[in-house]
Amino acid sequence: MSSVSRAETPEAKSAGRDFTQGVRNVFGGELKAYSGVLTDARDEAIDRMEADAEEMGADAVVNVRLQPSSITEGASEVLAYGTAVRLR
Template sequence: MILSTTDFVPNKEIIEIVGIARGSTVRARNVGRDIFAGFKNLVGGEIDEYTQLQAESREEAIFRMTKDAEKLGADAIINVRFTTAMIMQGTAEILAYGTAVKLK
């Protein structure tokens, strides 16, 4: 599956738009990560535990978006975007979405 943040795929012709592909995951912080993050908050610097959690969440959202596009019969997803939303305290959704297309 080709993924693109642009509205085209270089050297390919889009012959059909098959729909919106989407994938999301909702993740919560955990107590262990919060303790380490609290210490790092005191001294400053990157909070690796949260960086890793966000990276894993993005990858899961991309995976689910790709599976959704495959169900639609797409060859590529263009205009790929990400968004986040807080669901409740300490819990966030990561959503990946784009336009599923067929290529010539």
């Protein structure tokens, strides 16, 4: 058995975070507040993908891919997908 397991999670940025990160963007450096948003979104997407695979009766998910994207101004999304497999 193998099939695609996928999940996505949108995360909104806040106006305060946009201001402080905009200043940092001018002077350079890591945009740490956004790194945290993306980390949280990635972890949630992986958790949801794993739950989706379990619902299909899979034992594991292989060949996992993560794809971040912008869905609207002020919000990002992380898509996690892979092949759900049942081990013998």
